[in-house]
Amino acid sequence: TATAYPLSATDAPAPSRQSGTRAIASPLARRLAAAAGLDLSTVSGTGPRGRIKKRDIDAALAGRPDRSGGIQTEPTESPASHVATPATARRTAPAVLIHGFGADRSVWRQVVPLLEPDVTTVSLDLPGHGAEAARPAKSIEEIAFALSDQLEAMGVRDAHLVGHSLGGAAALALTRIGRLTVRSVTLLAPGGLGPEINAGFIAGLARSTTVQALERWLAVMVGDPRTLPAGYAQAALRQMEKNGNRDVLASMAEALFPDGTQGFDLTPALAELGVPTRLVWGKLDRVAPAAHAARAPGFAAVHLLDGVGHVPQIEAPALTARLIAETVRSCG
Incomplete structure (x- = not known):
């Protein structure tokens, strides 16, 4: 039987994810990551059970160079990001x-x-x-x-x-x-x-x-x-x-x-x-x-x-x- 984890659980730093396991992320975090081409396996989640949230995507993108060589400080959500895949x-x-x-x-x-x-x-x-x-x-x-x-x-x-x-x-x-x-x-x-x-x-x-x-x-x-x-x-x-x-x-x-x-x-x-x-x-x-x-x-x-x-x-x-x-x- 699966253990119950309340959706409203207080956020807490999560243990590191084991190699090969699937990243746990909120729907918004997945959409933002997909729009930015960000691999979720490279993001550390700060939510319950290591869940990746919007703030984690923001943090991961904050220091990533964009195509012009500048620093991308805010993720940009395109209309296509509302659809998870092609x-x-x-x-x-x-x-x-x-x-x-x-x-x-x-x-x-x-x-x-x-x-x-x-x-x-x-x-x-x-x-x-x-x-x-x-x-x-x-x-x-x-x-x-x-x-x-x-x-x-x-x-x-x-x-x-x-x-x-x-x-x-x-x-x-x-x-x-x-x-x-x-x-x-x-x-x-x-x-x-x-x-x-x-x-x-x-x-x-x-x-x-x-x-x-x-x-x-x-x-x-x-x-x-x-x-x-x-x-x-x-x-x-x-x-x-x-x-x-x-x-x-x-x-x-x-x-x-x-x-x-x-x-x-x-x-x-x-x-x-x-x-x-x-x-x-x-x-x-x-x-x-x-x-x-x-x-x-x-x-x-x-x-x-x-x-x-x-x-x-x-x-x-x-x-x-x-x-x-x-x-x-x-x-x-």
């Missing part, structure tokens, strides 16, 4: 799909076949879910580091992030720890943009022991229950019993949603993004209010879907696939 790189950076609370990576099975051929995907399981059922997490920061560890083990260093619900909050938290070059972000009804959450749904999803009970809670999740695949509740319950993670989910729910609220605020992380960003929300969402989409910054595209509830990837898979592909394509 357009052709989108064909090699996968779309990393992160599911929501109580689900697993199979929730994307309807979307993946509908994506454009050059959009490759990697589907992750959240801690405490699916293949990661034995490794729970109790904070959004711990979830982000666990996902980062999974990606690092796969050799994924550059990615387009696609997150649903709790997975959307995890995607935003993942952008803040700086261990991944993020090229674009697509969020489906993401958590972390407001305190409101349907606490009854979360608890019911974690505690259901019969197909009938789970079906009632799953009906809350969608605008029209007929959009749920046949046998969805039975399959979900079997998977939960197989993983033996019912108590784990209940424990995570209590930690992540204390007193029936979202115990994390990722609005600042969303505002800090400097890459193509898209939010997709169903107007009939009864789990996380679609009104939270109003907190999106001006540079983000926002789509409010008629007749759709909390899971666009199940209720409107073709449109969801198209919007993901458009976000990825916008990097070029």
Whole structure:
């Protein structure tokens, strides 16, 4: 299980980075370094765990000669620096799909076949879910580091992030720890943009022991229950019993949603993004209010879907696939 490191941890000098390890840097620091052609492996980070911040880039550039032989005292951010890499790189950076609370990576099975051929995907399981059922997490920061560890083990260093619900909050938290070059972000009804959450749904999803009970809670999740695949509740319950993670989910729910609220605020992380960003929300969402989409910054595209509830990837898979592909394509 990954160790939790709060995003708000007090900055402190960090130990030197071992040779061959990937630099940890904030999104802004990565953009400034890319714009200036600065190799992050040559920069010493002063943030938590050696995280490289803007001030470290400023310091590294302050004494570096520019092309005219003078001294560059301030980094210059060009318009191109808002895109992490050249357009052709989108064909090699996968779309990393992160599911929501109580689900697993199979929730994307309807979307993946509908994506454009050059959009490759990697589907992750959240801690405490699916293949990661034995490794729970109790904070959004711990979830982000666990996902980062999974990606690092796969050799994924550059990615387009696609997150649903709790997975959307995890995607935003993942952008803040700086261990991944993020090229674009697509969020489906993401958590972390407001305190409101349907606490009854979360608890019911974690505690259901019969197909009938789970079906009632799953009906809350969608605008029209007929959009749920046949046998969805039975399959979900079997998977939960197989993983033996019912108590784990209940424990995570209590930690992540204390007193029936979202115990994390990722609005600042969303505002800090400097890459193509898209939010997709169903107007009939009864789990996380679609009104939270109003907190999106001006540079983000926002789509409010008629007749759709909390899971666009199940209720409107073709449109969801198209919007993901458009976000990825916008990097070029």
